[in-house]
Amino acid sequence: MMRAGLTRIVPSPFFLPQSVRHLLSAGLGLCAGLALLGATLPARADVNSVRHLLESRVPKLAPHVTHINPAHALGLYELFTDDRQILYTDENVTYLISGDILEAKTLTNLTEARLKVLGAIKPETLPLDLAMKKVKGNGKRQLVVFSDPDCPYCRKLEKELTGVTDVTIYTFVFPIGSLHSQAPERARWIWCAPDRQKAWDDYLLHEVLPPKKECPAPQLDTIQALAEKYRINGTPTLIFADGQMVPGVVSQADLEKMLGPR
Numbered sequence: 021m022m023r024a025g026l027t028r029i030v031p032s033p034f035f036l037p038q039s040v041r042h043l044l045s046a047g048l049g050l051c052a053g054l055a056l057l058g059a060t061l062p063a064r065a066d067v068n069s070v071r072h073l074l075e076s077r078v079p080k081l082a083p084h085v086t087h088i089n090p091a092h093a094l095g096l097y098e099l100f101t102d103d104r105q106i107l108y109t110d111e112n113v114t115y116l117i118s119g120d121i122l123e124a125k126t127l128t129n130l131t132e133a134r135l136k137v138l139g140a141i142k143p144e145t146l147p148l149d150l151a152m153k154k155v156k157g158n159g160k161r162q163l164v165v166f167s168d169p170d171c172p173y174c175r176k177l178e179k180e181l182t183g184v185t186d187v188t189i190y191t192f193v194f195p196i197g198s199l200h201s202q203a204p205e206r207a208r209w210i211w212c213a214p215d216r217q218k219a220w221d222d223y224l225l226h227e228v229l230p231p232k233k234e235c236p237a238p239q240l241d242t243i244q245a246l247a248e249k250y251r252i253n254g255t256p257t258l259i260f261a262d263g264q265m266v267p268g269v270v271s272q273a274d275l276e277k278m279l280g281p282r
Contacts, residue, residue: 025173025176025177025268025269031192034100039099045251050065051221060082063258067088067089067090067097070087070088070097070109070111070113071088073112073113074088074099074109074113077113078113078116081099081101081116084101084102084103085099085100085101085140086100086101086102087099087100088100091108091121091130093121093130094131095109095110095111096109096117096121097110097111098106098134100138103249103251104135104138104139104250104251105118105251106131106134106135106138106221108121109124119131120132126134131139131199136264136265138192139265140262140263140264140265141164141250141259141263141265142261142263143162143164143190143259143261143263146164146246147242147246147257148164148190150192150242150243150246151164151190151191151192152190152191152193152216152217152240153188153190153217154188154189154190154191154217155188155191156184156185156187156188156189156272157185157186157187157199157282158186158282159186159187159188160186160187160188161186161187161188161261161279161280162187162188162190162260162261162279163187163188163189163190163258163259163260163261163275163279164189164190164191164192164258164259164260165177165190165191165192165256165257165258165259166192166194166243166247166252166255166256166257166258166259167191167192167193167194167224167255167256168194168195168196168199168200168201168203168207168208168255169193169195169196169203169206169207169220169223169224170200170202170203170206171196171199171203171255171256173255173256173268173269174201174224174255174256175224175225175259176269177269177270178221178224178225179225180269180271180272180275181272181275182225184272184275184276184279185282186282187279190246191217191220192243192246193207193210193211193220193240193243194243194244194247194252194255195207195240196253196254196255204240206223206229207235207240208235208237208240209229209230209231210223210230211234211235211237211240212230212234212235212237213230213231213233213234227276250265252265254267254268256268258270260278260279261279261280264278266278
């Protein structure tokens with residue numbers, strides 16, 4: 021379910037990870053759907069043997085799988101891919117399963133919980149030199165934001181952030197042209213301004229557009245590719261120091277809690 025306060029590109033209901041879409045056309049079996057489980061079975065094979073079987077049976081997928089772990093459900097193994105998705109397979113790699121696993125008694129989404137762990141993004145692993153850097157107070161705490169200049173929820177987040185101090189905010193300018201047709205152009209105007217952060221604040225907080233100025237801005241294309249790599253398809257998207265990725269507007273009070281002690 022979409023989080024409130026998030027502008028995003030909505031994928032097809034039949035969306036499958038990019039790294040395995042091409043496998044369908046190759047005629048390989050892929051089960052897609054939702055698993056409601058009432059019991060768990062232990063995984064029996066060694067993870068390395070699953071890796072070897074994957075490499076021999078699904079060679080197009082294997083290079084995209086960065087982690088293989090027992091799923092602790094129905095004897096399955098989770099395959100975490102480089103496009104930040106989880107697939108499941110059996111010990112013989114006979115089937116690939118795309119979908120969420122829920123624990124039936126509590127309806128806890130086990131797949132979602134694992135994605136939060138495996139998909140954590142540590143800020144220090146990002147190319148922060150491509151982001152606008154704003155130091156407030158002692159700057160001790162750290163926050164990364166992917167934001168679209170024409171996203172109304174991004175404006176709301178900026179207002180919440182005005183009351184937060186003792187934090188360093190790294191903002192990646194991420195216009196989503198398919199949703200806000202003028203955002204890419206305005207993003208370039210902001211990027212080409214003498215003081216990008218001031219131009220950003222003036223526009224998002226006070227609706228004052230920067231001068232219409234063009235300049236080479238290959239960094240904006242790099243940011244688009246970065247967002248695609250980490251499957252960030254909505255704004256605002258926040259990344260905290262512990263690697264937790266949170267889509268949508270977060271209130272000032274919740275930001276203080278999530279950022280941790282000053």
